Amino acid sequence: MRRARRAAFLAASCLASLSLGGCQDLFNAILHSPAPVGVEASDGDYPDRISVSWSAPDLSDESWDGAEVSYYEVEWSWEGGSGSSSHLYSTSYTISSVAEAEEYYVTVAAHLDTGETGSASDSGFAMDAEKLVWASGGSSYTISGERWYETMLQEGFSYRFAFSATGSVAFYPYESLDELHSIGSANAVTWNCDEEGEGSKFYLRVSASGYPATFTASCDYGFGF
Amino acid sequence: MLGSGQAPGLRAILKAMPQLATRPSRALALAGALLFAALAGAPPTAAEPEPRPGGGGPRFGIDAFVGTPSAFGDAFRSVFFGASLRYIVSPNLELSLDYAFMDVGYYYPEDAQGDSWAGPVPWSSMPERYEGMRSSWIFYHTRHFLAPQLWYLAPLDRFELPLALRVGAGPAFSFLVANDAADYYPGLAEAYALFKKDFEAYLGLSLRLGLEYRPGRFWRLGLEYLFIVDSFSGLADDLGRYGFGYVERSGNLLAFVGARL
Numbered sequence: 001m002r003r004a005r006r007a008a009f010l011a012a013s014c015l016a017s018l019s020l021g022g023c024q025d026l027f028n029a030i031l032h033s034p035a036p037v038g039v040e041a042s043d044g045d046y047p048d049r050i051s052v053s054w055s056a057p058d059l060s061d062e063s064w065d066g067a068e069v070s071y072y073e074v075e076w077s078w079e080g081g082s083g084s085s086s087h088l089y090s091t092s093y094t095i096s097s098v099a100e101a102e103e104y105y106v107t108v109a110a111h112l113d114t115g116e117t118g119s120a121s122d123s124g125f126a127m128d129a130e131k132l133v134w135a136s137g138g139s140s141y142t143i144s145g146e147r148w149y150e151t152m153l154q155e156g157f158s159y160r161f162a163f164s165a166t167g168s169v170a171f172y173p174y175e176s177l178d179e180l181h182s183i184g185s186a187n188a189v190t191w192n193c194d195e196e197g198e199g200s201k202f203y204l205r206v207s208a209s210g211y212p213a214t215f216t217a218s219c220d221y222g223f224g225f
Numbered sequence: 226m227l228g229s230g231q232a233p234g235l236r237a238i239l240k241a242m243p244q245l246a247t248r249p250s251r252a253l254a255l256a257g258a259l260l261f262a263a264l265a266g267a268p269p270t271a272a273e274p275e276p277r278p279g280g281g282g283p284r285f286g287i288d289a290f291v292g293t294p295s296a297f298g299d300a301f302r303s304v305f306f307g308a309s310l311r312y313i314v315s316p317n318l319e320l321s322l323d324y325a326f327m328d329v330g331y332y333y334p335e336d337a338q339g340d341s342w343a344g345p346v347p348w349s350s351m352p353e354r355y356e357g358m359r360s361s362w363i364f365y366h367t368r369h370f371l372a373p374q375l376w377y378l379a380p381l382d383r384f385e386l387p388l389a390l391r392v393g394a395g396p397a398f399s400f401l402v403a404n405d406a407a408d409y410y411p412g413l414a415e416a417y418a419l420f421k422k423d424f425e426a427y428l429g430l431s432l433r434l435g436l437e438y439r440p441g442r443f444w445r446l447g448l449e450y451l452f453i454v455d456s457f458s459g460l461a462d463d464l465g466r467y468g469f470g471y472v473e474r475s476g477n478l479l480a481f482v483g484a485r486l
Contacts, residue, residue, distance in 0.1 A: 131408065131409065132409070133408075133409050133410065133411060134339065134409060134410050134411075135339070135411045135412075136338050136339045136340045136411070136412055137338055137339075137340075151409050152363055152405060152406045152408075152409045152410075154358075154361070154362070154363050154364070154406075155358065155361040156355075156358050156361070196361050199405075200361065200363045200406070201405070219339060219410075220337060221334035221336070221337055221338075221339050222334070222354055222355060222358075223334075223336070223337035223354075224337070
């Protein structure tokens with residue numbers, strides 16, 4: 001009965017928190033897991049690395065009876081492989097030389113001097129996005145194959161990409177790799193922006209055929225092309 | 226409505242300040258004060274001595290206020306909101322840090338090429354083609370007001386009024402915060418830079434004059450004028466030129482409700 005009540009409380013709390021990270025911390029707290037709290041992996045903050053940070057587990061409960069963290073360990077995996085850190089004695093770590101725009105699943109484990117272990121996870125990625133501006137008459141860019149950009153788009157405006165050969169464009173919310181929309185492959189592609197994105201900021205993944213390829217990005221400013 | 230406990234306090238206010246009703250604008254200010262008093266619904270504390278901070282009285286306070294960008298002419302067209310954090314040095318002296326979110330200035334492209342941008346304008350002046358896009362519009366700046374203030378308060382206990390006059394002064398800062406969109410739209414960046422060049426971060430003097438009603442030891446309600454002036458000599462010149470008309474020309478009318486802890 002007590003277990004059922006705890007499970008119900010846990011489910012309700014998870015729904016209320018609306019945050020996976022927060023829910024994970026709550027879950028660990030209720031289950032008395034010695035997991036690190038607030039594990040966060042950076043989302044596109046750096047071009048070639050992922051910064052991971054966390055706080056020490058809450059061991060204030062008397063059931064831990066004075067236990068302390070001996071060391072932390074960070075493990076990560078992505079589509080192309082996996083890796084891990086050595087024993088860590090601080091609450092942050094940097095995964096270096098990571099592939100751009102590749103989602104990394106990161107787990108931080110706290111090892112107690114009692115032999116017990118608790119862990120918590122997050123995902124992150126590195127991003128080397130160039131700024132894409134919407135200049136009067138269009139802005140020209142040269143790429144080889146594929147390139148990531150960051151920009152701001154106004155909902156209700158149309159945005160056109162005219163390629164020297166053919167190309168495609170995929171749109172993502174800022175600091176996320178969850179694709180919103182993709183268009184192409186064609187000589188010119190247009191997207192009528194119907195998303196607010198994350199603060200109206202977006203990542204754009206532009207792919208073009210030809211080497212090197214050029215494209216011109218232009219906006220209709222609400223007047224229509 | 227008002228109970229028997231409230232009536233004497235309000236009668237005393239009316240009796241003490243009949244002259245305030247001689248001009249329509251001042252009558253409106255008085256009506257506002259009376260409305261606050263009536264809404265407070267708490268017995269007046271005119272005879273209650275003001276507690277001293279050292280004697281366990283309130284030491285901190287917070288006022289929430291709503292104001293007009295200029296005087297009565299704009300009272301119902303546009304308002305701003307703010308808050309004041311206060312430290313009570315003595316019954317007659319307070320320090321405060323006031324913040325107000327003044328307004329949002331919108332920019333818009335005037336042609337399909339994005340060559341020319343207009344703004345800042347209020348949303349009501351935006352072209353019809355952008356109707357319904359206000360909530361997602363990314364081309365704007367916000368204007369903010371920040372003012373550390375020194376206050377002198379003169380309780381009117383001796384007249385058996387649950388009121389206090391408050392006079393404040395201090396530096397005033399007004400500044401703009403632009404949306405990140407200017408980084409991605411060069412036309413917008415030009416329009417914004419042009420406006421900012423004239424605006425800059427405004428530094429002036431904030432002068433305040435108001436009346437607060439004290440329905441209880443821990444509550445304050447009232448009205449006050451806020452004047453932003455470049456200098457005292459400028460204020461003197463304007464007062465000489467416009468006389469009392471300066472109040473209506475340059476005064477921002479604020480209504481506030483405050484708590485004391």
